[in-house]
Amino acid sequence: MSARPAPAEPGGRAALLWLALAAAFSPVLVDLARNLASDPSAHPTALTPLLLAGCAWRGAGGPGRGSRDGLLWIALGAGLEGVGIAGGSWSLARLGLPVAVFGLARRLGRPAGAVAALAFWIVPVPHSIFAATTPGLEAFQLRLAGVLAGWVGVAPEIGGTVAIAGGQELQLFGSDGGAPLVAVLAQLGWAAALCRGASAARRVATCAAAGAAGLALQPFAIAIALVLLARVGDQAARLWLDDGAWLTAVAGALLYISRPSGRNEETCR
Numbered sequence: 001m002s003a004r005p006a007p008a009e010p011g012g013r014a015a016l017l018w019l020a021l022a023a024a025f026s027p028v029l030v031d032l033a034r035n036l037a038s039d040p041s042a043h044p045t046a047l048t049p050l051l052l053a054g055c056a057w058r059g060a061g062g063p064g065r066g067s068r069d070g071l072l073w074i075a076l077g078a079g080l081e082g083v084g085i086a087g088g089s090w091s092l093a094r095l096g097l098p099v100a101v102f103g104l105a106r107r108l109g110r111p112a113g114a115v116a117a118l119a120f121w122i123v124p125v126p127h128s129i130f131a132a133t134t135p136g137l138e139a140f141q142l143r144l145a146g147v148l149a150g151w152v153g154v155a156p157e158i159g160g161t162v163a164i165a166g167g168q169e170l171q172l173f174g175s176d177g178g179a180p181l182v183a184v185l186a187q188l189g190w191a192a193a194l195c196r197g198a199s200a201a202r203r204v205a206t207c208a209a210a211g212a213a214g215l216a217l218q219p220f221a222i223a224i225a226l227v228l229l230a231r232v233g234d235q236a237a238r239l240w241l242d243d244g245a246w247l248t249a250v251a252g253a254l255l256y257i258s259r260p261s262g263r264n265e266e267t268c269r
Helices: 009-025 026-038 040-057 070-087 090-108 115-120 127-133 134-149 177-196 200-231 234-258
Strands: 158-159 164-167 167-173
Touching: 009 026, 009 070, 009 090, 026 040, 026 070, 026 090, 026 127, 040 115, 040 158, 040 234, 070 234, 090 115, 090 200, 127 134, 127 177, 127 200, 134 158, 134 164, 134 200, 164 200, 167 234, 177 234, 200 234
Parallel strands: none
Antiparallel strands: 158 164, 164 167
16 A cells, blocks of 8 residues: 655745754764765765756656655654764665665655655665775786777786786776765766656666666776876876766766757757
């Protein structure tokens, strides 16, 4: 049985509820801001509020109806925040924020639940994932990148997770294995499907395919870093890996999203 729709909140009261939610999760917001400033692998999370606001403003996902089960989601989010902070697990506390955002969106009926789901990408890729894949994944990606770089005349010396080219050295870390780029493209895939009025199944499929593309594209990103290492220097190579690759992916994806679909689907304009 579906939850009984709740009456829509007036605009002013809805704004106050969002402010109250931000105040309740201010410890998590401060933690996310500090993490964003100190950890390059978290930089892609800056995209999430922009995508969420843009999709909500354009009315992506269609009109929603308030549902009282949103209160349960809010309570669950607050519980995750409290348990996470008390137990010293900020990863758990961070997860409470998007859960609560989804819940308040459900309660208010706007933005649509599919739009509010974008909030889950505000949580950075946990370092436990990097720990589980390092050094094997980035070393494998680096070997592939070395082959690709050879196609343009750059022949780096590669040993494990270290590459040397042009007298400069580049050390790869767990975050260079591709997980942040996977998260970025998965989020953009979800947003693109939303903008084109896709069904829930199509949104999930597009999100998964875009994420898989991120893993496949990571060797090309590292290859560009190797070329920069040889021709420009190690700082340029590291800057490209930390920010250049995902920002380029975002620019390309946004160009695709803004392109008319050619179908009778809702398109973000």
